[in-house]
Amino acid sequence: MKLGYGLLFILFSVWFFPSVSGAVSTEQESDIERMALYKKTEAVTGISWTFFAAIDQYERQIHEGKPENRVTAFRPDPLFWEGIKAEPGFFPNGWGDNGDGNNEIDQTNDEDILWSLGSYLQSYGTTEDDIRIALWNYYKRDLTVQTIMNTEKVFDKFQTVMLRDRDFPLPIEANFSYNNTWGDARGFGGRxxxxxxxxxxxxxxxxxxxxxGVVEMKGWNKFGGWRVGIRDIYNIYHYYAHLSGFSEDIKVGDVVQPGDVVGSVGSSGYGPPGTSGKFPPHLHYGMYQDNGNREWSFDPYPYLKRWENEAENK
Structure with missing residues (x-):
């Protein structure tokens, strides 16, 4: 089965994601292997591969690199894997189990890990609400649960984890200008x-x-005016502020892809709802990384320059 899935996804990758030379890149090979493992786990657990992919994708962002000799990144908590022997808990007996048929339970084996994760999820049920509860009991963090569920929606819509395209936030033919203003001082609302x-x-x-990603926020903020927030599959929150309005059909919970229009440039903000014109029209674009414990702002300028260059070269 493993070889069959691998061959299927190699053919899929070459067809839809060809490189200049026609060969499959290392990143694509990794994605192909991951998809094969997720699909195999779906077949034996009855839980959609997209949930395993979303959990694993989240874990890929909160750790530095994947474990050695592994394709997946999920690192089972010791209590999850071995259980609590001396006192009761959510994992009293542990969920470590054998998934590849060799009768050995190996915490460094991808199939054992995903099978054990599937058994844990199955213990709560297979509906979306059941899985949400299971995730909360494991991570104990609302933002983590929401991020995983949003990522699952993206994978479910596009039916692949191979989603690396990006776009510049404004049409490349528009008249725009920007400099690196991240970190500059601002006075409205205090220093x-x-x-x-x-x-x-x-x-x-x-x-x-x-x-x-998925639209996580839409509405008014006294600093940003009319704004939209999108959480992507890399645990990054993208913040679009000072809009003059929203795309008519955009709403919280929508799955979006690069190039989807979410609003239009304006000068809203710095006051109660409806305040506008306190500064020249522009898009404030922010990026915030989440590492599973906290979220922080980082400089979007290098990414914008890269995406602008890529858009110009298309």
Whole structure:
């Protein structure tokens, strides 16, 4: 079965993601192997591969690199794997189990780990709500659960983990300008740091999603005015602020992809709902990384320059 899935996904990858030379890249090979493992686990557990992929994708972002000689990144908590022998808990007997048929329970074996994860999820049930509860009992963090569930929605819609395309947030043909303004001082609402890059453009210029993700926030913020927040599959929150309006059909919970229009450039913010015109029209674009414990702002400027260059070269 493993070889069959591997061959299927190699053919899929070559067809939809060809490199310049026609060969499959190392990243694509890794994705192919991951997909094969997720699909195999789905077949034996009855739980959609997209949940295993989303959990594993989250773990890939909160650890530095995947474990050696592993394709997946999920690192079972010792209590999850071995259980609590002396006192009761959520994992009293442990969930470590054999998944590859060799009768050895190995915490460094991808199939054993995913099978054990599947057994744990099955113990709660197989509905979306059941899995959400299971995840909360494991991670004990609402944002983590929401991020995993959002990533699952993205994988479910596109039916692949091979989602590396990106886009510049404004049409490349539009008249825009920007510099690296991350970290600059801001005065409205008290002394604070500028947590983003300002891209100046005319009123009404379309604002696009730069990534695959789910709309997590939409509405008014006294600093950012009309704004949209999108959480991507890399635990990054993308913040689009000072909009003049939203795309008519965009709503919280929607899955988006690079190039989807979410709103338009404006000058809203710095006051109660409806305040506008206190500064020139521009898009404030921010990026916030989550590591499983906390979330922080980082400089989006290098990414914007890369995406601008890529858009120009298409």
């Amino acid at each position: 604070r740091m500028h947590e983003g890059t300002d891209i100046f453009a005319n009123y009404g210029v379309p604002v696009k999603s730069t990534t695959y």
